[in-house]
Amino acid sequence: MYPRVRDQHIAVFGESGSGKTVLVSSFYGAAQESSFLKESLFNVVADDIGLGNRLQKNYVGMRDRAIPPKTTRFSATPYSFSVKMKNGDNEAAQKRPFDVLRLVWHDYPGEWFEEDPGSAEEAARRVDTFRSLMRSDVAILLVDGQKLLDNAGGEERYLKSLLWNVRNGLLRLKDDVLADGEPLVEFPRIWIMALSKADLLPDMDVFKFRDLIIEMTNEDIAQLHEVLKGFVITPNALSVGEDFMLLSSAKFVPGKIEVTERLGVDLILPVAAMLPLERRVQWSERMEIPRKVLEHLADGAETLAAALIAGQARRLDKLLVKLPRVGPLIGKGGIPALIAAAKLAEGQLKQINAEALAKRDFLAATLTQFRLDLDQGERDDLIIRSRR
Amino acid sequence: MKVIWATRGRTWGFRFLLDGDCSDPLRAYERAFSSVEDEPRLRVRVGAQVALRFPDPLDRRDAAGRVIPHDFVLLEPLADEEPLADKINSVDDGLQKVWPLVSDVFARIWDLPRPPDAATIRTAIQRNIGQPPRTTGT
Numbered sequence: 055m056y057p058r059v060r061d062q063h064i065a066v067f068g069e070s071g072s073g074k075t076v077l078v079s080s081f082y083g084a085a086q087e088s089s090f091l092k093e094s095l096f097n098v099v100a101d102d103i104g105l106g107n108r109l110q111k112n113y114v115g116m117r118d119r120a121i122p123p124k125t126t127r128f129s130a131t132p133y134s135f136s137v138k139m140k141n142g143d144n145e146a147a148q149k150r151p152f153d154v155l156r157l158v159w160h161d162y163p164g165e166w167f168e169e170d171p172g173s174a175e176e177a178a179r180r181v182d183t184f185r186s187l188m189r190s191d192v193a194i195l196l197v198d199g200q201k202l203l204d205n206a207g208g209e210e211r212y213l214k215s216l217l218w219n220v221r222n223g224l225l226r227l228k229d230d231v232l233a234d235g236e237p238l239v240e241f242p243r244i245w246i247m248a249l250s251k252a253d254l255l256p257d258m259d260v261f262k263f264r265d266l267i268i269e270m271t272n273e274d275i276a277q278l279h280e281v282l283k284g285f286v287i288t289p290n291a292l293s294v295g296e297d298f299m300l301l302s303s304a305k306f307v308p309g310k311i312e313v314t315e316r317l318g319v320d321l322i323l324p325v326a327a328m329l330p331l332e333r334r335v336q337w338s339e340r341m342e343i344p345r346k347v348l349e350h351l352a353d354g355a356e357t358l359a360a361a362l363i364a365g366q367a368r369r370l371d372k373l374l375v376k377l378p379r380v381g382p383l384i385g386k387g388g389i390p391a392l393i394a395a396a397k398l399a400e401g402q403l404k405q406i407n408a409e410a411l412a413k414r415d416f417l418a419a420t421l422t423q424f425r426l427d428l429d430q431g432e433r434d435d436l437i438i439r440s441r442r
Numbered sequence: 443m444k445v446i447w448a449t450r451g452r453t454w455g456f457r458f459l460l461d462g463d464c465s466d467p468l469r470a471y472e473r474a475f476s477s478v479e480d481e482p483r484l485r486v487r488v489g490a491q492v493a494l495r496f497p498d499p500l501d502r503r504d505a506a507g508r509v510i511p512h513d514f515v516l517l518e519p520l521a522d523e524e525p526l527a528d529k530i531n532s533v534d535d536g537l538q539k540v541w542p543l544v545s546d547v548f549a550r551i552w553d554l555p556r557p558p559d560a561a562t563i564r565t566a567i568q569r570n571i572g573q574p575p576r577t578t579g580t
Binding site: 070071072108111122123124125127128129163164165166168169172173174175176198200201 | 448450454455456457458461466467468469471472480482504505506507508511556557560
C-alpha cells in the first residue's frame with residue numbers, strides 16, 4: 055500500500071544573507087545526526103536524494119570545517135522532506151489517518167525580492183517560485199540579527215527598509231501571482247516575524263524582539279498587512295506580525311560553527327504542522343468563514359487533528375466538555391476532533407502523549423509532542439503565538 | 443571576448459556582469475557549472491568551454507560577511523588569439539589572465555548601492571582591454 059501523505063508548505067522570506075539556506079541546512083542536517091536518528095520517533099528524509107545530500111554537505115561543512123553554505127544564486131529550490139514515523143505498533147499504524155507528514159520548504163535567492171532579475175529566464179523562475187511560496191501554509195519573515203547589530207541605535211531604519219522591500223516585492227509580483235486576477239484561497243495566512251542569527255543577540259528574548267518590532271514598525275506591519283489582504287479571499291483570516299519567534303541555526307564564532315547550539319530550529323516542524331490548525335479554530339470562533347475558505351485555511355487540519363487525538367474517540371465528549379466555550383464552530387457543524395486537538399490543555403496533551411507512546415502509536419505521540427513543544431517554546435521565551 | 447561573468451556586490455545580489463553575447467547567459471552558465479561541486483575554487487573544462495570560480499582576490503565581502511565569489515564561463519577566444527579557454531589550465535591561470543580583465547571595473551562597482559547594468563560593464567571592460575565597444579544590436 056502506498057503511504058498516505060499530508061503536505062505542509064513553509065515559506066521562509068528573508069533578504070540575501072539573512073540565513074535562509076543555513077536554516078534549512080541546519081534543520082535537515084541536525085535530523086541526520088546519530089543522536090536524533092536514535093531518539094526521535096520519526097525520521098526526516100529528503101525526497102530528492104541529491105538535494106538532501108547538498109543540505110547534508112552544507113551542514114557537515116559548517117560543523118566540521120566552519121564553512122557556511124555557498125550563496126544561493128539564480129535559482130530557487132523547493133526542498134521536500136518526508137517526516138516518516140518509525141515502525142510502531144502495526145495496528146496503530148494501520149489505523150492512523152496518514153503515514154508521512156511532508157514538509158515542503160522553499161529556498162530562493164534573497165535578492166529576488168529587492169532587485170530586478172538580470173535575465174528573462176531568471177525573471178520567469180522568480181515568478182514560478184513566488185507562485186509556489188504564496189501557496190504555503192505558513193510564512194516566516196526573517197529579521198537579520200546581524201543587521202540589527204550593524205544598525206545598533208538605528209534599528210528602525212533597517213526594519214523599515216526590510217518591511218518596505220517585502221511590501222514592494224509583493225506588489226511588483228502581485229499581477230503574476232494572481233494570474234487570473236482572482237484573490238487566492240490558498241495562501242500563507244500566518245506571517246511569523248522571526249529573528250534570525252538570534253545567537254548574536256543573547257539578551258534579546260522573543261518578548262523584547264516583539265516589542266522592538268511593534269515599537270519601530272507598527273505602521274509598516276499594518277501596511278504589509280493591507281498588501282497581503284489584497285492577495286486573499288476572506289482577508290480577515292490573516293495573522294501578520296502577531297506571531298514571533300527566535301531562530302539561530304548555529305552559533306558562529308571565529309573559526310568555528312557550533313551547529314549543536316541552535317535556537318528555535320526544532321520548533322519549525324511543530325509550527326508548520328500545528329499553528330495553522332490552532333489558528334483555524336481561533337478564527338472560526340470569532341468570524342464567519344466561508345466553507346471553501348475554511349477547507350483550505352489549514353489544509354489537512356482535520357486529518358492532523360484526527361491523528362493527534364487518535365484512540366481518544368470515546369473520550370472526545372469528555373475532552374470537549376472540559377474546554378472553554380468554543381464559539382460558532384461547533385454550531386456550524388464544526389469538527390470536534392479539530393477543536394479538541396487545537397485546544398487541549400497541557401495536562402491532557404501529556405496524558406494522550408503518554409498513552410500514545412505506551413501503545414507505540416508514534417504518529418499521535420509525535421503530533422501531541424509538537425503541541426507540547428510549542429507550549430515549551432513559549433515558556434522558554436522562544437516563540438509567541440497570537441491569541442487573537 | 444566571449445566570457446560570462448557572474449558575481450555580486452556588497453549589497454546587490456548575484457547577476458551577470460558579462461553575458462558572453464548570449465541571449466540567455468543563465469543556461470550557458472548552468473550548463474558549465476552543473477557538473478561541478480560547490481567548491482570555492484575550481485577550474486573545469488566542459489567541452490570547448492571552461493568553468494572558472496575563485497573567491498575575490500582582495501577578500502571583499504558581501505553585507506552578510508561572505509567572501510564574494512567570481513564565476514566565469516570562458517566561451518570562445520579573443521579575436522586572432524589562442525582560445526582563452528585553452529590558456530586557463532588552473533585557477534591560478536584564471537587569476538593571472540582573466541581577473542586582470544575585470545578587476546578594475548569590479549573595484550569601481552562592487553560597493554555601489556545598486557547593481558550596474560551589463561551594457562555599462564561590458565563597455566568599461568572593452569575599453570579596459572583596448573577593444574572598441576560593441577555597438578548596440580550586434
